[in-house]
Amino acid sequence: MLAxxxxxxxRVTPYITFAAIWVAAALVPTFATGLxxxxxxxxxxxxxxxxxxxxxxxxxGMDVGTSFxxxxxxxxxxxxxxxEPAMLLMVFCVALIAGSTQLSTVATFMASSEVGLRVSLGMxxxxxxxxxxxxxxxxxxxxPATHLELTMVHEAMILEYSGRHLAMIEFxxxxxxxxxxxxxxxxxxxxxxxxxxxxxxxxxVSVAAYILKLVIASFLLAVxxxxxAKVRVFRVPEFLGAALMLGLLGTLLRFVSRxx
Amino acid sequence: MPAxxxxxxAGRRVERHNPWPRVSVDSGTxxxxxxxxxxGGLSLLGLWGEPARVHMALLDNSTSNIGVIxxxxxxxxxxxxxxxxxxxxxxxxxxxxxxxxxxxxxxxxRPWLDHGRWQMHAPLGERLDAAPDAAPxxxxxxxxxxxxxxxxxxxxxxxxxxxxxxxxxSGETVVRLEQRLGYTHKGIEGLMAGSTVEQxxxxxxxxxxxxxxxxxxxxxxxxxxAQQIVVPPRAVLLRALMAELERLANHLGDIxxxxxxxxxxxxHAHCGVLRERVLRxxxxxxxxxxxxxxxxxxxxxxxxxxxxxxxxRAALEQVRRHFPxxxxxxDNTASLQDRTxxxxxxxxxxxxxxxxxxxxxxxxGRGYDARRSPGYHPYDGLRFDVPVLSDGxxxxxxxxxxxxxxxxxxxxxxILDALEAGPIKVPLQIAxxxxxxxxxxxxxxxxxLAWLRxxxxxxxxxxxxxxxxxxxxxxxxxxxxxIVADFPLCNKSFNCSYSGHDL
Numbered sequence: 171m172l173a174x175x176x177x178x179x180x181r182v183t184p185y186i187t188f189a190a191i192w193v194a195a196a197l198v199p200t201f202a203t204g205l206x207x208x209x210x211x212x213x214x215x216x217x218x219x220x221x222x223x224x225x226x227x228x229x230x231g232m233d234v235g236t237s238f239x240x241x242x243x244x245x246x247x248x249x250x251x252x253x254e255p256a257m258l259l260m261v262f263c264v265a266l267i268a269g270s271t272q273l274s275t276v277a278t279f280m281a282s283s284e285v286g287l288r289v290s291l292g293m294x295x296x297x298x299x300x301x302x303x304x305x306x307x308x309x310x311x312x313x314p315a316t317h318l319e320l321t322m323v324h325e326a327m328i329l330e331y332s333g334r335h336l337a338m339i340e341f342x343x344x345x346x347x348x349x350x351x352x353x354x355x356x357x358x359x360x361x362x363x364x365x366x367x368x369x370x371x372x373x374x375v376s377v378a379a380y381i382l383k384l385v386i387a388s389f390l391l392a393v394x395x396x397x398x399a400k401v402r403v404f405r406v407p408e409f410l411g412a413a414l415m416l417g418l419l420g421t422l423l424r425f426v427s428r429x430x
Numbered sequence: 431m432p433a434x435x436x437x438x439x440a441g442r443r444v445e446r447h448n449p450w451p452r453v454s455v456d457s458g459t460x461x462x463x464x465x466x467x468x469x470g471g472l473s474l475l476g477l478w479g480e481p482a483r484v485h486m487a488l489l490d491n492s493t494s495n496i497g498v499i500x501x502x503x504x505x506x507x508x509x510x511x512x513x514x515x516x517x518x519x520x521x522x523x524x525x526x527x528x529x530x531x532x533x534x535x536x537x538x539x540r541p542w543l544d545h546g547r548w549q550m551h552a553p554l555g556e557r558l559d560a561a562p563d564a565a566p567x568x569x570x571x572x573x574x575x576x577x578x579x580x581x582x583x584x585x586x587x588x589x590x591x592x593x594x595x596x597x598x599x600s601g602e603t604v605v606r607l608e609q610r611l612g613y614t615h616k617g618i619e620g621l622m623a624g625s626t627v628e629q630x631x632x633x634x635x636x637x638x639x640x641x642x643x644x645x646x647x648x649x650x651x652x653x654x655x656a657q658q659i660v661v662p663p664r665a666v667l668l669r670a671l672m673a674e675l676e677r678l679a680n681h682l683g684d685i686x687x688x689x690x691x692x693x694x695x696x697x698h699a700h701c702g703v704l705r706e707r708v709l710r711x712x713x714x715x716x717x718x719x720x721x722x723x724x725x726x727x728x729x730x731x732x733x734x735x736x737x738x739x740x741x742x743r744a745a746l747e748q749v750r751r752h753f754p755x756x757x758x759x760x761d762n763t764a765s766l767q768d769r770t771x772x773x774x775x776x777x778x779x780x781x782x783x784x785x786x787x788x789x790x791x792x793x794x795g796r797g798y799d800a801r802r803s804p805g806y807h808p809y810d811g812l813r814f815d816v817p818v819l820s821d822g823x824x825x826x827x828x829x830x831x832x833x834x835x836x837x838x839x840x841x842x843x844x845i846l847d848a849l850e851a852g853p854i855k856v857p858l859q860i861a862x863x864x865x866x867x868x869x870x871x872x873x874x875x876x877x878x879l880a881w882l883r884x885x886x887x888x889x890x891x892x893x894x895x896x897x898x899x900x901x902x903x904x905x906x907x908x909x910x911x912x913i914v915a916d917f918p919l920c921n922k923s924f925n926c927s928y929s930g931h932d933l
Contacts, residue, residue: 237580241914310765313693317588318918320580321691329587399766400693403602403915 171332173234183230184331184338190223191342195349199356201380202364202373203274212271213261216353217254220305220346224250227339231327238319242326245403249311249323252410253304256297259417263294264357266424273356281360293420295358300413302350304406306343309395311406314343321400351387352380359383434472434490437463438497446865448655450804452485452498457509460501463488467515473785474900475870476879477511477518478893479525481555484508485893487868487879489785494803498868498881503531506555510536517784517900528619530555540568543612543932554620572598572606580914584613591928595917602913607906614932622882622892627653627860630889631726634880637894638930639720643669643676644873645894645930646725648880651806652892653727656867656884657860664852665729666807671845672712672721673872674838675742678749679708680874681831681838684925688828689760691919692769700756704749711745714738729855739846746839753839757832770825774908774920778820784900787876789834790924792818793826800872812844822908824923860887873897875927896930 172181194216196207224246231243261271267290268276279285304311307324316322319329328339356363362379364372401409432440441453455463463486466472475487475496485500501508510533512519522533523542530552544551546563569579577598584592592613598606618637622630634649635642647669654661661669686701709719715738716724724731760766776786781794791798797818801809817833819826864885871878876897883890905924909917 237578241580309693315695316693317586318691319587320582320917321693321915396696397763398694399689399763399769401765402769403913405768 173236173330175234176330177233179226180230180233180330181335183226183233184335184342186226187223188338188342188345190219190226191346191349194219194223195345195352197273198349198352199274199277199363200352201376202366202368203277204366205274208274209272213265213273213276214258214271216273216349217257217261220349221250221254223342223346227327231330234330236330238322238326238329241320242323242329245323246327249304249406249410252407252414253301256410256413256417257301257305259414259421260294260297260301263290263297263417263420263424266421267291273353277356277360277363278365280357281363281365290420290424291358293416293423295354297413297416297420298350298354298357300409300416302354304410304413306347306350308391310398310401311409313400348384351384355380355383355387432462432466432471434466434488434493434495434497437466437488437499441499444500444866446656446863447498448658448865448867450496450498450868452500452866452868455499455501457501460486460499460511461509463499464509464511464514464518467511467518470782473782474511474515474517475785475877476881476893476895477521477525478881478895479529479531479554480891481529482506482531484525484531485881486511487881487895496804496868496870506530507532507534509534513537515783517903520903521899528552528554530558543615545612553617554623567610569596569608569610570606574600574605576600577605584610593928597914597917599914602915604909604912604914604917607909607917609902609906611902611928612932614929616929616933618933619891619893622889625889626887627727627858627884627889630882630892632723634892634894635722635725637933638896638927639722640680641676641873641875641878641896641927641930642720642722643672643725644871644878645880646723647673648869648871648873648878648894649882649892650725650727651869651871652867652880652882653858653884654867655869656865656882657727657858659728659856659858661729661807662853662856663808664733664850665854667845667849668730668734668854669725670808670812671734671742671842671849672716672724674842674845675708675712676721677874678835678838678842679705679712681835682708682749684922685756685760685828685831685835687925688770688824688919688922689766691922692766694763694766697756697760697766700752700759704752704756707745707748711741714741726855728858729853731855733854739849742842743846746842749835750839753835760828760832767825769916769919770828770923771823773824773916774905774912774923776822776904776908778822780904780907781822784904786900786904787872787897788874788901789827789830789876790901790904791876792816793830794822795820798877800870800877804870806869806871808845808848811848812841814841824919827923860884862886864890875925875930876901894930894933896927896933898926898928898931901926902931 199208228243231239265271268279307314312323362376364376438453440459441455444452473489475489477486483502487498512522513535525531527541527544551558551560580597582595584594594610596608635646637645682701682705686698689697712721713719715734776794778795781791781796799816814837866883868881879895882892
């Protein structure tokens with residue numbers, strides 16, 4: 171079902187966003203480095219792809235002209251404007267330590283023994299988790315299960331969608347959650363990740379490890395969401411500001427002392 | 431400033447109106463009553479119409495006396511109370527919609543319940559034919575730079591009752607909220623007129639489903655007052671038991687639902703379990719989860735079952751055991767407190783002016799409880815406190831509910847201890863001469879007013895006033911200056927009835 175005044179933008183947005191997220195997800199080394207797409211682009215490209223997906227979704231939210239779409243788009247863009255710098259700083263921090271923004275290289279480096287425990291990395295990890303919560307419309311920033319149209323962010327934006335369009339958008343949202351979880355796993359917990367040229371048994375083990383890590387992450391997410399309430403909309407900048415600061419501190423610490 | 435007793439003396443006493451006096455007054459006394467309401471000496475308990483008469487139920491704030499003054503208006507016009515005392519405004523607009531009586535100098539002559547789709551004007555008055563009116567409802571203007579309107583409802587994204595909310599916001603901050611209600615108007619007053627007492631009792635129990643016991647009780651007490659019937663003690667105790675179970679179930683549900691609106695689903699789930707436990711005990715004891723149609727004029731339709739007391743005691747015990755840890759969870763979850771503390775404040779002055787009952791009034795310093803004053807059996811023989819806070823925010827309304835859950839647990843236990851064998855009903859023999867009765871009963875939302883006139887053994891007229899009439903306007907005030915995203919939380923903390931209000 172489509173609103174009568176929906177433009178072409180409204181109709182193509184579900185496919186554009188899904189495609190962008192799909193490509194971004196393919197760039198992340200999940201269980202093995204050097205997968206087919208991994209070499210095509212780096213971490214910054216992932217940020218850019220997700221940014222364009224959101225850009226189109228925000229436009230589509232305003233396309234039909236209902237008030238909820240407008241509210242949702244404005245809130246989403248506010249959150250994005252704060253989350254993206256935090257994400258980029260986290261990228262810089264990791265890239266400086268690993269010496270590359272290429273995720274396969276990063277994962278290989280992180281899995282090696284030269285890394286050790288670093289304060290910068292800890293900060294970057296917390297920053298990335300906070301950004302991931304915000305970007306995926308999870309509690310405490312947004313509630314994907316809510317029926318209260320006035321409190322929605324992501325859901326308000328897509329309130330006018332139904333049928334296959336909604337399915338594409340929801341599928342995209344699920345994929346995005348998996349993308350972020352995989353990103354956290356690949357950068358900070360790359361244990362058992364298979365490097366190129368390993369045998370089939372090694373692949374099997376790393377697939378199992380990857381699935382196990384996903385399950386653990388989902389469980390932790392559920393525990394966290396149960397134990398906390400949603401923050402006021404105007405507390406979101408504080409939340410994401412903290413993520414930005416952590417990313418910045420991590421980067422600076424890296425510069426100040428090579429030991430961190 | 432005239433006290434209620436002066437107003438009563440100034441009028442002509444109407445015979446056979448019980449338990450509180452009703453007097454017929456002239457328009458001068460009517461106006462001075464409006465003045466006393468505006469000065470704060472009196473509180474408005476209700477304002478309702480008849481085809482050529484208006485009634486006003488008043489509470490004297492210093493003596494807690496209650497009285498009804500009536501003004502005959504053969505020319506279909508009466509001096510507006512709302513011109514001096516705003517809480518009467520929506521009631522006056524309703525009187526105009528239902529009876530066609532015009533309030534002179536009214537500050538707002540827009541319709542309220544009548545949305546132009548009844549195909550007649552004044553359905554309880556002159557019944558003038560009217561074509562469906564599709565003209566848009568003129569909402570109050572709000573002017574300024576970068577203000578925008580957000581229309582919400584009457585159809586919502588969740589399955590809730592219909593009501594329209596028109597926000598004028600500056601970014602996220604609410605500048606003005608205007609409600610539009612009346613979507614669930616069922617014509618209860620019209621259906622009541624001419625029906626038998628039995629039919630009317632069933633109707634009264636269906637005005638607002640979550641308060642079916644309280645409405646049934648209010649209606650039954652009004653009939654009993656009109657007929658001067660004394661209900662057997664066992665029935666009185668069982669009625670109170672049902673009322674407390676209803677309060678318990680609703681408050682438990684509300685506490686969970688408020689937390690759920692802050693996306694804290696854990697409280698919602700736990701409170702839902704306790705609420706369900708209470709409802710199942712009610713089902714085991716009275717044969718209906720919400721205990722509908724059990725309170726009837728003269729007593730009870732059926733007695734508590736044999737296993738009922740034990741089932742209720744077991745449920746109370748479970749709530750008593752688990753509830754404190756939930757209260758602790760609520761109090762210790764910082765992210766939740768951050769949402770509820772300081773959100774949606776109702777000032778004590780406003781609560782007093784609107785005579786808001788229930789948790790809305792008690793969270794804002796107005797400690798009125800109909801069980802205490804005027805009071806009715808069996809509460810005069812039971813020990814309970816009426817919790818009062820003065821913060822007036824969402825948090826205070828949650829805490830009032832928490833304290834009332836504790837009180838209701840204690841009350842239900844006391845009632846079960848006091849229960850003795852005996853009859854549960856006296857036969858109702860309605861005398862043919864006209865008589866009138868009024869009752870004020872504490873439902874979980876606040877005081878429910880029931881007024882009726884019987885003649886020839888039938889209901890001639892019956893008016894039921896939901897506590898929400900004086901709470902809905904306060905919600906408009908509470909949200910001002912808050913952010914749009916906090917509205918669902920505020921709304922749930924009020925939990926006003928749509929159905930009871932739209933009647």
